Every structure is written in structure tokens, then in C-alpha cells.
Amino acid sequence: MTAPDLSAARKLLAESAGLADDILRALPEPAARSAGQQVSAAEAKNAARRARSSFMDAHAEAVYDELTAFRTLDLRLPELVEAAAAAFPGLVPTAAQLDADRDRRQADKEGYEIDQGIFLRAVLRSAQAGSHLLDAMLRPTPRALGLLPEFARTGTADLSSVRMERRDGVAHLTMCRDDCLNAEDERQVDDIETAVDLALLDPAVRVGVLRGGEMTHPRYRGRRVFSAGINLKSLHAGNISLVGFLLRRELGYIAKLTRGVLVEHETSWHSPTVGKPWIAVVDGFAIGGGAQLLLVFDHVIAAADAYLSLPAAQEGIVPGAANLRLSRVAGPRLARQVILGGRRVWATEPDARALVDEVAEPADLDAVLARAAARLAGPAVIPNRRMLNLAEEPQEGFRHYMAEFALQQALRLYSDDVLGKAGRFAGRATGR
Known part of the structure; x- marks a missing residue:
């Protein structure tokens, strides 16, 4: 995967995720949404998640290599998702989004962790990236x-x-x-x-x-x-x-x-x-x-x-x-x-x-x-x-x-x- 290809895909992903975020910001808190508003939120999330999944299916190894300096850095799971949020806007939730969800009961969360699941599924599917991540998690804390x-x-x-x-x-x-x-x-x-x-x-x-x-x-x-x-x-x-x-x-x-x-x-x-x-x-x-x-x-x-x-x-x-x-x-x-x-x-x-x-x-x-x-x-x-x-x-x-x-x-x-x-x-x- 060439750098221009990844750069263009990164931009499209950020735009798609941004549209979903705009819709969610215009809605009340999850616990206060009407049935219709819940449908709108679910449609926005699903559209963004399709984009994330397609992006990771195509670019998982390139993304992981960038985050880990071509697998020279042993990033544990929290460090990896934090780095992904900074380097690839819209790919995984930001610290602010996770903090907002952390203060809610499980039933009242936006479900941003599903986006982390999409990202980590693709990383672990890759023999190259997934094996490196498994080894990184075996390092002593x-x-x-x-x-x-x-x-x-x-x-x-x-x-x-x-x-x-x-x-x-x-x-x-x-x-x-x-x-x-x-x-x-x-x-x-x-x-x-x-x-x-x-x-x-x-x-x-x-x-x-x-x-x-x-x-x-x-x-x-x-x-x-x-x-x-x-x-x-x-x-x-x-x-x-x-x-x-x-x-x-x-x-x-x-x-x-x-x-x-x-x-x-x-x-x-x-x-x-x-x-x-x-x-x-x-x-x-x-x-x-x-x-x-x-x-x-x-x-x-x-x-x-x-x-x-x-x-x-x-x-x-x-x-x-x-x-x-x-x-x-x-x-x-x-x-x-x-x-x-x-x-x-x-x-x-x-x-x-x-x-x-x-x-x-x-x-x-x-x-x-x-x-x-x-x-x-x-x-x-x-x-x-x-x-x-x-x-x-x-x-x-x-x-x-x-x-x-x-x-x-x-x-x-x-x-x-x-x-x-x-x-x-x-x-x-x-x-x-």
C-alpha cells in the first residue's frame, strides 16, 4: 500500500466519521433520546462503522506499521488505541469520547468500544501486525x-x-x-x-x-x-x-x-x-x-x-x-x-x-x-x-x-x- 493511497483513505475516513459525529452531537444524551432519535443515531454509527471496517480491511498492516514505527515499538492495547486515535482521526474513539462514555451507565453509552473492536479485529487478523501485538502484550508491565x-x-x-x-x-x-x-x-x-x-x-x-x-x-x-x-x-x-x-x-x-x-x-x-x-x-x-x-x-x-x-x-x-x-x-x-x-x-x-x-x-x-x-x-x-x-x-x-x-x-x-x-x-x- 503506497503512502498516497493511505493518505487519501485516511482523509475519506475522517470525513465519514465526522458526519456521524455531527449527527450524534445534535442529538440529546443517549439516555434521553426518543425512539426516532435512537434510529438516527444507529444509522449514523452504522455508516461510520462500515467505513472503518472497509478502511481497516484494506490498510490494517500499513496503519499498524505507522503506529509502531514498523513494529519497532511494543505498544500494549491501551497505548495502541490511543495512538490510533491521534494518528487516524475517526478510526477509533478519542480520549474525550471515551471519557464522556465512562461517566455513563453501560446502557447509556454511545458504544464507542465497538469501533475499537473493529480496529483490533483487523489488526489481529493480520499475521504480521497481530503477531507483533500478541508479543507486545507478553511483555512485563x-x-x-x-x-x-x-x-x-x-x-x-x-x-x-x-x-x-x-x-x-x-x-x-x-x-x-x-x-x-x-x-x-x-x-x-x-x-x-x-x-x-x-x-x-x-x-x-x-x-x-x-x-x-x-x-x-x-x-x-x-x-x-x-x-x-x-x-x-x-x-x-x-x-x-x-x-x-x-x-x-x-x-x-x-x-x-x-x-x-x-x-x-x-x-x-x-x-x-x-x-x-x-x-x-x-x-x-x-x-x-x-x-x-x-x-x-x-x-x-x-x-x-x-x-x-x-x-x-x-x-x-x-x-x-x-x-x-x-x-x-x-x-x-x-x-x-x-x-x-x-x-x-x-x-x-x-x-x-x-x-x-x-x-x-x-x-x-x-x-x-x-x-x-x-x-x-x-x-x-x-x-x-x-x-x-x-x-x-x-x-x-x-x-x-x-x-x-x-x-x-x-x-x-x-x-x-x-x-x-x-x-x-x-x-x-x-x-x-
């Missing part, structure tokens, strides 16, 4: 790099919603959002990614463990809980974003659990990433996003009274990369029962063997965990898990899935059924 010396020295870190402690070469990550049963929001995603980075970067850590802490919720007071999934109260309030939560979660810490952290080290020539084995311990339940996590762990231990569920159809959203992984792990029939039908799988069921490696009484979990950590600390575990992950989920397949996920999840966030369901959950104290 600046926050983790800043905390690493202290964690390496003391073996402890308090990251607000996650506590860390290194004991005998095992990094114990404890999710401690007792106010919401470890239902995830953007704060927790940031804290978990930081914790995962620290565990991977600290040479004294051989194995990582993720477990839920004790709750203060009246129904679960004093009991450990793994995760209640996405925080639906935060979703209704408009505080669950496409870039900062849904995509960062998948391309950030979950990808690092699988592929490791991308950092220069002595053996970069044969292993570009630093990866380590991970164990999940499920107390109580792993709902939604909690169940998604289990699909990337090397060993899953569950309490005998625990259960797993992925209520995606009921919530109306796409359950991360579970659609990619669950069929492979559990088979297509069970995957459809869980994702489409909302089936709850108890740890003691025969079908749970596809999702859980060991089941133990709650009082025995610590001892079972200690034995599992000792087994996974062997030197041959890391290269073998690397080869298993390569065979089970090649990066190209993951990239193609995430490209479509970027747009489909954005559309789901602003669908009528999701907005209605999120509103019904708003008054609850937890994510369920």
Missing part, C-alpha cells in the same frame, strides 16, 4: 518491573486485590476481593497480571499457584472462594471495558500463564519467553471467568464440594477464550452443555475429570497442593509444558480467535439483552 526488586528480596507483595508470598520456590497468589467473591474487574486484572509477571520474572520461583482467599460475604464468611467471574455490578455501572478488561485479560495475564512473559534473558536465543508451571486450587466455585482460567492451568485441584460453570448464554457475553479451549479439553458435547446450556459441573462428577486433575476434601487441599507443586518443580516440566502448549494451542489459532472475539465481544457489551441482564444484577453485592 512497568508496574511489575518496578516491584520486582522488592519482591525478589522479601518474597511478598500486597497488590490490593491479590496477595503474593513465595515459599520454598512456590509463588502463592491469593485473590482477596472478599467484597465481591473475587469477581473480576479492571483493578483485579491489573493486579493479577502484575502478580503473574512477578512470579515469572523472579528466578527463585519454580511453580505458581492461584487460589481464592477467605471471604467476608455473609453466605461465605470465613470460607475460601475461587472466583465468581466477571463483576456484573461493575459491568452495569460501565466500568468493564473492552480494552482495559476483556482484551487485556485474555492477551495479558492469561496468555502469560500459557506462554510466559517475553523478556530478554540469557537463554532468549532458544526460549524467548520465561514460562513456569501453574496450579489452580478451586475452593467453593469457579464461575464464568474463574472457570475460564482453569483451562490454561497445568494442574487443577478442586475441593470435593466445589463446582464449575460458564453461564455465558445467561449473561449474554462471550466467555473469553473458553469457546476455543473447552471443546478441546472436555469435548464438544460437554462444551455446548456448559457454555450454551449453563450446565454446572460438580468436582465429584465423572465429567469433571476433563476439567479437574485432583479432587480432595477441603481439609486436605493444602497437602495435595504441596505434593502437586513438588511434582511440577522438576527441570523437564518447563520444556514439556512449552511443547504441550504449542501443540494444543498454536499462536496462529489463538490470534484468529481473538481477532473475532475483539469485535463480537464489543457488540455483545452493547446488546439489549446484556444491558438488561446487567441492570438486574446491579443491586447485588457480588458479581453474581
Whole structure:
């Protein structure tokens, strides 16, 4: 694609987006629009989105190369969309547009994140641009790099919603959002990614463990809980974003659990990433996003009274990369029962063997965990898990899935059924 071609297309895109913006500015706030005004707004947005989609279909690699100085800059998702807004007017929402939407309830937003989904779908579809973006998201976060010396020295870190402690070469990550049963929001995603980075970067850590802490919720007071999934109260309030939560979660810490952290080290020539084995311990339940996590762990231990569920159809959203992984792990029939039908799988069921490696009484979990950590600390575990992950989920397949996920999840966030369901959950104290 020549520079003149891109320059002309950039100008046409800005003009098309500007027409839509003019129409929206002339209308009342989204929550105050009449039925006719809502139709006018939807028509204007659709026209601009057709233009954005066509533009990115034709110019995705040229756009990405300009934003990243021909892939010499490793821009994470927030930095990438911010750079795109500045360099290509009308392609993605501006900071001002996002700020205006951020102050609105989910049901009252303009839905600018759909435009980010269009942009990121095209970037991830490109083998050249998408692969570079996936690698950029595997880089350690600046926050983790800043905390690493202290964690390496003391073996402890308090990251607000996650506590860390290194004991005998095992990094114990404890999710401690007792106010919401470890239902995830953007704060927790940031804290978990930081914790995962620290565990991977600290040479004294051989194995990582993720477990839920004790709750203060009246129904679960004093009991450990793994995760209640996405925080639906935060979703209704408009505080669950496409870039900062849904995509960062998948391309950030979950990808690092699988592929490791991308950092220069002595053996970069044969292993570009630093990866380590991970164990999940499920107390109580792993709902939604909690169940998604289990699909990337090397060993899953569950309490005998625990259960797993992925209520995606009921919530109306796409359950991360579970659609990619669950069929492979559990088979297509069970995957459809869980994702489409909302089936709850108890740890003691025969079908749970596809999702859980060991089941133990709650009082025995610590001892079972200690034995599992000792087994996974062997030197041959890391290269073998690397080869298993390569065979089970090649990066190209993951990239193609995430490209479509970027747009489909954005559309789901602003669908009528999701907005209605999120509103019904708003008054609850937890994510369920």
C-alpha cells in the first residue's frame, strides 16, 4: 500500500466519521433520546462503522506499521488505541469520547468500544501486525518491573486485590476481593497480571499457584472462594471495558500463564519467553471467568464440594477464550452443555475429570497442593509444558480467535439483552 493511497483513505475516513459525529452531537444524551432519535443515531454509527471496517480491511498492516514505527515499538492495547486515535482521526474513539462514555451507565453509552473492536479485529487478523501485538502484550508491565526488586528480596507483595508470598520456590497468589467473591474487574486484572509477571520474572520461583482467599460475604464468611467471574455490578455501572478488561485479560495475564512473559534473558536465543508451571486450587466455585482460567492451568485441584460453570448464554457475553479451549479439553458435547446450556459441573462428577486433575476434601487441599507443586518443580516440566502448549494451542489459532472475539465481544457489551441482564444484577453485592 503506497503512502498516497493511505493518505487519501485516511482523509475519506475522517470525513465519514465526522458526519456521524455531527449527527450524534445534535442529538440529546443517549439516555434521553426518543425512539426516532435512537434510529438516527444507529444509522449514523452504522455508516461510520462500515467505513472503518472497509478502511481497516484494506490498510490494517500499513496503519499498524505507522503506529509502531514498523513494529519497532511494543505498544500494549491501551497505548495502541490511543495512538490510533491521534494518528487516524475517526478510526477509533478519542480520549474525550471515551471519557464522556465512562461517566455513563453501560446502557447509556454511545458504544464507542465497538469501533475499537473493529480496529483490533483487523489488526489481529493480520499475521504480521497481530503477531507483533500478541508479543507486545507478553511483555512485563512497568508496574511489575518496578516491584520486582522488592519482591525478589522479601518474597511478598500486597497488590490490593491479590496477595503474593513465595515459599520454598512456590509463588502463592491469593485473590482477596472478599467484597465481591473475587469477581473480576479492571483493578483485579491489573493486579493479577502484575502478580503473574512477578512470579515469572523472579528466578527463585519454580511453580505458581492461584487460589481464592477467605471471604467476608455473609453466605461465605470465613470460607475460601475461587472466583465468581466477571463483576456484573461493575459491568452495569460501565466500568468493564473492552480494552482495559476483556482484551487485556485474555492477551495479558492469561496468555502469560500459557506462554510466559517475553523478556530478554540469557537463554532468549532458544526460549524467548520465561514460562513456569501453574496450579489452580478451586475452593467453593469457579464461575464464568474463574472457570475460564482453569483451562490454561497445568494442574487443577478442586475441593470435593466445589463446582464449575460458564453461564455465558445467561449473561449474554462471550466467555473469553473458553469457546476455543473447552471443546478441546472436555469435548464438544460437554462444551455446548456448559457454555450454551449453563450446565454446572460438580468436582465429584465423572465429567469433571476433563476439567479437574485432583479432587480432595477441603481439609486436605493444602497437602495435595504441596505434593502437586513438588511434582511440577522438576527441570523437564518447563520444556514439556512449552511443547504441550504449542501443540494444543498454536499462536496462529489463538490470534484468529481473538481477532473475532475483539469485535463480537464489543457488540455483545452493547446488546439489549446484556444491558438488561446487567441492570438486574446491579443491586447485588457480588458479581453474581
